[in-house]
Amino acid sequence: MKDIDILTKRATEMKANGMLDGQIADELNISRETIVWLLTRASKREGVRAPKDLSIDWGNIGESSYRMRCVSDAMVDLVLDNIGSFEGTDVVVGIAVSGIPLASIMANELDAKLAIFHPNKQLFGTENADAVGIFSQSFADVKGANCVIVDDVITTGHTLVETTRQLTSAGAKPTAITVLVDKLGQDTIEGVPIYPLLRILWVV
Template sequence: MKSLEELYKRALDLKNKGMGDKEISTELHLSVNTVTWLLSKDFLKESKVQDVKIGWRTAGVYGSRISSISEIIADIIDEESQIGEYQVSSILGITINGIPFATMVSYLMDKELVVYRPHPSRKEGLFSSNFASVRGKNIVIIDDVASTGETLKRTIMDVKSEGGNVVLVVVLASKIHGDEIMGVRLRSIIRTSLIGSS
């Protein structure tokens, strides 16, 4: 129970700082439903949560560790591009947590870097004008955790609407079922799944 109480306090603190449930879910690597469940204090009752929290702070505190994980991601991209027989033009990092990995992968693979920021209250996200554009390019999307897949779906749609072609999505950990999202191949270093029923 103590860890749930700590998670509740973190969620409440973020809520008090003005974050919405979607932003809190991204920050804590939980589904929006789990954040709503936590903030309603339903965890104090007998109900059981249907989510898995993913934390990768141990890897994130050192650039050398991010680099090591990025080498794995680059290897996965190479493998998939050979299987799919396509050339990768650019690596897209989703803010905030996908950017360090995308930056390192773009460096390791000598590819352009695209930075994308989902918008919590609008349908469309924003592509940073300080980095590469997606128009006419084969894009690999990188993020840290795929919780519900909604951020990845929005990113894929926005890349397509800007004239880009998403060829692959790579995440550190996936909580969603399946190897595709919106018809795009999804690869994860770690896949989580709940076993049994609540």
């Protein structure tokens, strides 16, 4: 229970500092539903069942640029092993926030451009669920580009569905998704193959 108490405390502190549920979920690598449960638990309200979720703490990787490079290189190798060639990959799309450093290193390795996508949950939280995220204007344009999408963790897949749809709407072609950890367990999202370094397999 100690770990749950730590997560609850961290979520409560982030909420008190003005972070949106989606941002907190990203920071703790858990679903928004779990954030709601943690915050409800913190306020001692009853009636919200604990969701099935798993918190991924990859801080030991994230704190080291060397480890980040090693992991990013492994992600490049994994995708290359599955699709055969990165020839024709124009843009690597990093999903804010945690996908950005991985995508930056991968783009450098692939001699590709870098684009950044800010998903709805980072901009609006749960209050505006119909709103869509945006591509940063300070990075590469994705129009007409073959794109590899990079994120740290897949939890529900909603962010990647949003990203692939926005890429398609912008005239881009998403060709692969690669992540550090996949908690969802699907082979594709919106028809785009997923290549995770680690996949969580639920046995119960």
